[in-house]
Amino acid sequence: MRLTLLVISVLCFTGCPSATPAVSCEGSCQCTGDTCTCASGATCSVGGAVDAGEEAPSNLTFDCKRNNTCSVTCGTECTSHCANSTVCDGTCGSNCEASCTAMSTCTQTLGTNSTGTCAGTSTCTFVAGADSGVTCEGGSTCALTLSANASATCLGTSLCLVDCPDGGCTLKCASADAECRCTGAGCELTCGAGTTLTTCPDGKRCLRPMAACP
Numbered sequence: 001m002r003l004t005l006l007v008i009s010v011l012c013f014t015g016c017p018s019a020t021p022a023v024s025c026e027g028s029c030q031c032t033g034d035t036c037t038c039a040s041g042a043t044c045s046v047g048g049a050v051d052a053g054e055e056a057p058s059n060l061t062f063d064c065k066r067n068n069t070c071s072v073t074c075g076t077e078c079t080s081h082c083a084n085s086t087v088c089d090g091t092c093g094s095n096c097e098a099s100c101t102a103m104s105t106c107t108q109t110l111g112t113n114s115t116g117t118c119a120g121t122s123t124c125t126f127v128a129g130a131d132s133g134v135t136c137e138g139g140s141t142c143a144l145t146l147s148a149n150a151s152a153t154c155l156g157t158s159l160c161l162v163d164c165p166d167g168g169c170t171l172k173c174a175s176a177d178a179e180c181r182c183t184g185a186g187c188e189l190t191c192g193a194g195t196t197l198t199t200c201p202d203g204k205r206c207l208r209p210m211a212a213c214p
Contacts, residue, residue, distance in 0.1 A: 023035075023036060023046070023057055023060050024046075025038075025044055025045060025046045025062075026044065026045045026046075027042055027043050027044035027045060028042035028043070028044060029042065029044035029046075031046075034059050034060045034061060035060070035061040035062075035063065036060065036061070036062050036063070037063045038062075038063065038064045038066070038068045038070055039066070039068075040066035040067060040068075041066065041067050041068065042068055042069075043068070043069040043070070044064065044068060044069075044070050044071075045070065045071040045072065045073075046060065046062050046071075046072045046073070046074070047071075047072055047073025047074055055075055056073045056074055056075040056091075056093070057073075057074060057075060057078075058074060058075035058076045058077050058078065059076070059077045059078070060074060060078050060079075061078070061079045061080075061081075062078070062079070062080045062081070062090075063081045064080070064081065064082045064083070064086045064088060065081055065082070065083040065084055065086065066083075066084055066086070067084050067085050067086060068082070068086045068087070068088075069086070069087045069088075070082060070086060070087070070088045070089075070090075071088070071089050071090060072088075072089075072090035072091075072092075073090065073091050074090065074091070074092040074093065074096060075092075075093050076092070076093050076094045076095050076096070076111075077095045077096070078092050078096045078097075079096065079097045079098075080096075080097070080098045080099070080108070081099050082098075082099065082100045082101070082104045082106050083099075083100075083101045083102045083104055083120075084102045084103070084104070085102065085103045085104060086100075086104045086105075087104065087105045087106075088100060088104065088105070088106040088107070088108065089106070089107045089108060090107075090108045090109070091108070091109045091111075092108070092109065092110055092111045092114060093111045093112075094111040094112040094113050094114065094129065095111070095112075095113050095114060096110055096111055096114040096115075097114065097115050097116075098110055098114070098115070098116045098117070098126070099116075099117045099119075100116075100117065100118045100119070100122045100124050101117070101118075101119045101120040101122060101138075102119075102120040102122070103120060103121050103122060104120075104122045104123075105122065105123045105124075106118070106122065106123075106124045106125070106126070107124075107125045108124075108125075108126055108127075109126075109127040109129075110126055110127065110128045110129060110132055110134075111129045111132070112129035112130045112131055112132060112147075113129070113130070113131045113132060114128065114129060114132045115132065115133050115134070115135075116128060116132070116133075116134040116135070117134070117135050117137075118134070118135070118136045118137070118140045118142050118158075119135075119136075119137045119138040119140055120138045120139075120140065121138060121139045121140055122138075122140045122141075123140065123141045123142075124136065124140060124141070124142045124143070124144075125142075125143045125144075126142065126143075126144050126145070127144075127145045128144065128145070128146050128147060128150045128152075129147050129150065130147045130148055130149045130150060131149050131150065132146075132147070132150045132151075133150065133151050133152070133153075134146075134150075134151070134152040134153070135152070135153050135155065136152065136153070136154050136155065136158045136159075136160050137153075137154075137155035137156050137158055138155075138156055138158065139156055139157045139158055140158045140159075141158070141159045142154070142158065142159065142160045142161065142162075143161045144160065144161070144162045144163070145162075145163045145164075145165065146162060146163070146164050146169035146171075146187075147166055147169065148166045148167060148168035148169060148186075149168055149169070150169045150170075151169060151170040151171070151172070152169075152170070152171045152172070153171075153172045153174055154171065154172065154173045154174060154175070154178040154179075154180050155174050155175050155178060156175055156177060156178060157175070157177045157178065158175075158178050158179075159178070159179045159180075160173065160178065160179070160180045160181070161181050162180070162181065162182045162183070162184075162187065162189075163182075163183050163184055163187075164182060164183065164184030164186055164187035165184055166184075166186070167184060167185060167186020167187070168186050169184070169186065169187055169188070170187070170188045170189075170190070171187060171188070171189045171190070172190050173189065173190065173191050173192050173195065173206040174192050175192050176192045176193055176194035176195050176208070178192065178206070179205075179206070180205065180206045181200075181202065181203050181204065181205045182203055182204045182205075183202070183203035183204075184203075187203075187204065189204045189205075189206065191206035192206065194208065194209075195207060195208055195209075196208070196209055196211075198211075198213060200213030200214065201213060202214070
């Protein structure tokens with residue numbers, strides 16, 4: 001019996017997986033596994049201030065879909081859902097996905113290799129890292145800062161104001177009803193059918209024929 005216990009102890013010491021700390025949130029919220037959900041109408045946060053030597057949580061999903069106020073600080077591989085007049089702010093290092101829908105207001109740093117969606121007449125301020133992509137649709141208003149190799153697509157009647165400080169980013173104004181402006185010498189702007197690429201004092205714009213710069 002002692003020999004058996006000794007063998008099990010040795011095997012676990014060398015090969016058993018270490019326990020992963022449970023994800024936790026502050027406010028009226030609940031976390032199950034790696035998914036945290038904020039109660040309807042509540043204020044919730046995940047991550048918060050990270051002390052020196054500590055890492056922000058990773059591989060988590062944060063659902064704020066019921067008139068919430070939510071904040072998330074994340075390392076990598078995180079997903080945030082903000083909907084129904086929710087106010088969200090957050091920061092993610094890389095490989096993250098953020099959606100802001102149904103008249104929500106979101107201010108988020110997406111990090112590298114990430115995706116962002118702003119829809120349903122929402123208002124979004126996104127800072128997207130390299131190799132990231134953002135879609136603005138459904139009559140939303142998007143103020144985007146794109147790093148090199150990042151891109152944005154503007155659809156429907158949305159308004160897209162893009163800054164490309166490092167150059168090498170792209171903005172596709174895919175609808176004639178969308179309003180697009182792109183600043184930064186290295187910003188590549190393409191305009192949808194029925195609009196014309198025009199260089200105005202405040203940047204490149206997609207304007208209807210005969211339309212004047214603002």
